[in-house]
Amino acid sequence: MTLHAPYDPSNIFAKILRGEMPSVKVYEDEAALAFLDVFPMGEGHTLVIPKRGEARHFIDLPEAEVGGYMLSVQKVARAVEKGLSPDGVRIFQFNGAPAGQSVFHLHFHVLPVWEGRAVGPHATGAMKSAAELDPVAARIRAGF
Ligand code: DGP
Numbered sequence: 001m002t003l004h005a006p007y008d009p010s011n012i013f014a015k016i017l018r019g020e021m022p023s024v025k026v027y028e029d030e031a032a033l034a035f036l037d038v039f040p041m042g043e044g045h046t047l048v049i050p051k052r053g054e055a056r057h058f059i060d061l062p063e064a065e066v067g068g069y070m071l072s073v074q075k076v077a078r079a080v081e082k083g084l085s086p087d088g089v090r091i092f093q094f095n096g097a098p099a100g101q102s103v104f105h106l107h108f109h110v111l112p113v114w115e116g117r118a119v120g121p122h123a124t125g126a127m128k129s130a131a132e133l134d135p136v137a138a139r140i141r142a143g144f
Contacts, residue, residue: 003096005104007054013105017051024133026140027079031065032072036133037109041120044084044136046110048073055106057095073108075144083143084136086112090119 008014015021016035023035026046037045050069055061061069077089090111094101102123113119 002098002101002104003057003059005056007056008104009054011103011105013047013049013103013107017049017105022130024130024137026137027072027076027144029072029075031068032076034072034076034110036128036137038127038133039123039125040128040133041109041111041122042113042117044080044086044112044140046076046080046140047107048076048110049105049107053106056104057101058093058106058108059095061106073110077110079140079143080110080112081143083140084112087115088113 012021016023017033025033025035027034030051032048032050034046034048037047048069050061050065053062053065053069055065073091077091080086081089090113091108092111093106093108100122111119
């Protein structure tokens with residue numbers, strides 16, 4: 001059912017996009033906004049959301065929006081790699097609550113991974129403050 005629910009503009013990422021809620025931004029262009037996850041699975045865990053299309057999931061993003069948005073996702077992933085020098089980068093995205101999705105405005109996760117450093121659980125734990133996230137955000141911004 002959740003895959004076919006209508007887009008709800010009161011979701012938290014839509015509020016961030018409209019500037020109604022704060023976020024630690026690392027990048028913005030005409031297609032996308034990228035900011036740090038406040039429940040990170042690891043240092044530098046970044047979310048990239050499309051600005052247009054009002055899509056809950058990747059599978060319902062209008063085709064005309066896919067190209068620009070995916071270019072932005074790649075741009076952010078490159079900056080994360082350049083800024084943080086991880087050993088690997090996970091890029092992933094969930095479609096629907098049964099698949100693990102918890103916020104229903106389309107987003108790709110960009111998660112840097114280091115050898116020997118455990119990846120944390122998804123969307124749990126204590127919420128990070130802007131002060132805690134700012135230093136890593138600055139390193140990612142320097143990667144663009
Ligand atoms: P997903 O489960 O794929 O829908 O991922 C949603 C992610 O968003 C999850 O990793 C936690 C994160 N998150 C939840 N609420 C907020 C918020 O208010 N701000 C930010 N920056 N991230 C959030």
